[in-house]
Amino acid sequence: MNFRSVTMTMAAAAVGLFGLTGAAQAEGQFIPNLVYKTGPYAPSGTPTAHGFADYLAMVNHRDGGINGVEIIYEECETGYKTDRGVECYDRVKNQHGGATVINPWSTGITYALIEKATADKIPLLSMGYGRTSAADGRVFPYVFNFPSTYWNQMTAVIKYIAEQEGGYDKLKGQNLGFIYLDHPYGKEPIPTLDILAEKYGFTYDKYPVPPAAMTEQKSIWLQVRRARPAYMIMWGWGAMNSTAINEASNVKYPMEKFIGNWWAAAEPDVIPAGDGAIGYKGATFNGVGTDFKVYEDINALYDAGKGSWNREEIGGVLYSRGMAAAAYVVEAIRTAQAEYGNRVITGEEMRWGMENLDVTDARIEELGMTGLMPPVSITCDNHEGQNPAIKIQQWNGKEWEIKTDWIKADTALTRPLIEQDAEQYAKESSITPRSCS
Amino acid sequence: MLEFWFFIEVVLNGMFAGTMYSLIALGFVLIFKASGVFNFAQGFMVLFAALCFVGFLEMGVPLILALVIAAAIMVAWAFAVERFVLRHLVNQEPIILFMATIGIAFFLEGFGELLWGADVHPLDIGIPDGAWFVGPDGVMMVQQFDVAAAVIAGGLVAVLALFFTYTRIGRALRAVADDHQAALSVGIPLNQIWIIVWAVAGLVALVAGIIWGSRLGVQFSLSILALKALPVLILGGFTSVPGAIVGGLIIGVGEKVAEIYLGPYIGGGIEEWFAYVVAMLFLLYRPQGLFGDKIIERV
Numbered sequence: 001m002n003f004r005s006v007t008m009t010m011a012a013a014a015v016g017l018f019g020l021t022g023a024a025q026a027e028g029q030f031i032p033n034l035v036y037k038t039g040p041y042a043p044s045g046t047p048t049a050h051g052f053a054d055y056l057a058m059v060n061h062r063d064g065g066i067n068g069v070e071i072i073y074e075e076c077e078t079g080y081k082t083d084r085g086v087e088c089y090d091r092v093k094n095q096h097g098g099a100t101v102i103n104p105w106s107t108g109i110t111y112a113l114i115e116k117a118t119a120d121k122i123p124l125l126s127m128g129y130g131r132t133s134a135a136d137g138r139v140f141p142y143v144f145n146f147p148s149t150y151w152n153q154m155t156a157v158i159k160y161i162a163e164q165e166g167g168y169d170k171l172k173g174q175n176l177g178f179i180y181l182d183h184p185y186g187k188e189p190i191p192t193l194d195i196l197a198e199k200y201g202f203t204y205d206k207y208p209v210p211p212a213a214m215t216e217q218k219s220i221w222l223q224v225r226r227a228r229p230a231y232m233i234m235w236g237w238g239a240m241n242s243t244a245i246n247e248a249s250n251v252k253y254p255m256e257k258f259i260g261n262w263w264a265a266a267e268p269d270v271i272p273a274g275d276g277a278i279g280y281k282g283a284t285f286n287g288v289g290t291d292f293k294v295y296e297d298i299n300a301l302y303d304a305g306k307g308s309w310n311r312e313e314i315g316g317v318l319y320s321r322g323m324a325a326a327a328y329v330v331e332a333i334r335t336a337q338a339e340y341g342n343r344v345i346t347g348e349e350m351r352w353g354m355e356n357l358d359v360t361d362a363r364i365e366e367l368g369m370t371g372l373m374p375p376v377s378i379t380c381d382n383h384e385g386q387n388p389a390i391k392i393q394q395w396n397g398k399e400w401e402i403k404t405d406w407i408k409a410d411t412a413l414t415r416p417l418i419e420q421d422a423e424q425y426a427k428e429s430s431i432t433p434r435s436c437s
Numbered sequence: 438m439l440e441f442w443f444f445i446e447v448v449l450n451g452m453f454a455g456t457m458y459s460l461i462a463l464g465f466v467l468i469f470k471a472s473g474v475f476n477f478a479q480g481f482m483v484l485f486a487a488l489c490f491v492g493f494l495e496m497g498v499p500l501i502l503a504l505v506i507a508a509a510i511m512v513a514w515a516f517a518v519e520r521f522v523l524r525h526l527v528n529q530e531p532i533i534l535f536m537a538t539i540g541i542a543f544f545l546e547g548f549g550e551l552l553w554g555a556d557v558h559p560l561d562i563g564i565p566d567g568a569w570f571v572g573p574d575g576v577m578m579v580q581q582f583d584v585a586a587a588v589i590a591g592g593l594v595a596v597l598a599l600f601f602t603y604t605r606i607g608r609a610l611r612a613v614a615d616d617h618q619a620a621l622s623v624g625i626p627l628n629q630i631w632i633i634v635w636a637v638a639g640l641v642a643l644v645a646g647i648i649w650g651s652r653l654g655v656q657f658s659l660s661i662l663a664l665k666a667l668p669v670l671i672l673g674g675f676t677s678v679p680g681a682i683v684g685g686l687i688i689g690v691g692e693k694v695a696e697i698y699l700g701p702y703i704g705g706g707i708e709e710w711f712a713y714v715v716a717m718l719f720l721l722y723r724p725q726g727l728f729g730d731k732i733i734e735r736v
Contacts, residue, residue, distance in 0.1 A: 206705060
């Protein structure tokens, strides 16, 4: 039996109770994390949470904290459920002198927390998920969604398909397929896809997958077999992804033309389909594997017995994404400390740090994370960053291989849409957008 | 002509999907038939049984031995449920027993996760996953896995039917199902019957878990498959083993045909609720389900 897992779970619980410092009352920079390590979505939530926890533990272990300020880390289990996520937020927000930043790790929870967190002056980092129009910092001062949003991801996926076909003009007359979780997350990029279809002259069929039926997709893939779309794009989550990949393989759909978004392209999505998943592609904004300099420090953490997980499981897509999120958080705290002094900073000061975050290629190299995370530059009015982009990775049966360089999103197309949606939200919520000039 | 073959393919796939739903529904039927309890934990039993099986396989235990150990665990589980839960609830209202099964469900989910972790476990027990192409120019595709699953489901139903009809225990189970008090008065021990029926439901859950796990990987979403069994039960009747199979076939075919031919006109994603519409339409004419026992209460 998996007693090691049991031991690690208990250890993680202990860490959750007492924080990484082992002293709940000690002064430190409190970074809670809303995780889901239980339930149907746990295969995706677990590695993300461990990557996040390990990076912060590594900063404590290697540097003694951020400029001498130790990090206090706590997890709260949401089960990927919005109501429990809100409960978790309320539970952690005032602990240890107040939360610095909240990572909800769920679009539903993010939506539910936007108003609360704004009122509490605690920044939300919904890294690559959540409300796309929160990228407009004038309306959403406490919500950040760098390094990219769903809408921009869709423009980059279409750009990749156009490159594969020999140019945007080759898209004209093509028919694509879009399979998505029938949920606000899955529907989020549809308006962008509609605009792209009109702009480039292609058509697409929608294949919604109801959340309760995500493990039974036979009728969808029968339709795909009949329609034979030139490419299939997937906006899925949890068991929906592995079921779709399995069914695509069953109906002999060419896997190299099946592209998942960055939440549909991790190890738990492809492993259940076995060899049938070979060739499947997915978007990503982070690197994968352990061949990065930063892993010297992560390994040292595990050598010291302070790693949060099974050592042999680290380095996957979602573990790396968790690390990237933690690295952005740490860099934002450093930015805030540069302004306010090397001390524990408040949520409001953290917002300033995030809004002035500038993680350059040079800084990423210093962090030993070149290729593991993209550079971002955040401003008052742009909380997504200046250069949203994706890479395409492909599953070879054993691991993900990065196949492209950064593919830049079409922000000229999406930014007006973002501002329009944010403006609408501001109107409905009686918010006067702040000035960023 | 192509459309005709496609229609046949849709119907066939619906039937195959239906047999998979029936596998889950069978476990519900067995327990309801013998005790009048709707076992909310059946989906979680499917998950737990599959987790145990794949867990032992991953530890290097040979396939047959892993199957035997997992089956033994499900039998032990039946003993534990009777000893620690059901025995204390004899003569309670059915709703109390139903609530108890909700508790059992959540315990089993957490216990399974504690023992085996929350990872997705791939499962390959050698069921063929190729396809046959039939019809003119091989226009229609038939998945070998689906055929194998249908054969296994059919075999399981045949075994259960023989068990209920020709064995002494089977006859006792039917007696308890017909009338608890009459069965007790002729010396049939209710507690033992409960253990047997929960054990058989556990073994059915193991088979269902292995088949579904081979297709999707053994993961926690297996527990939500129970939702797919509900319309099957409504339609087929809560007390009929053949009803679970026929109900599964009707629901499977109905939802696939509706999704493909009706779905595109109303936005798609309709098969989930359409299954319940089909079940409710049948209920209007046969409230006890297609094969369920008609309850006649004398005043």
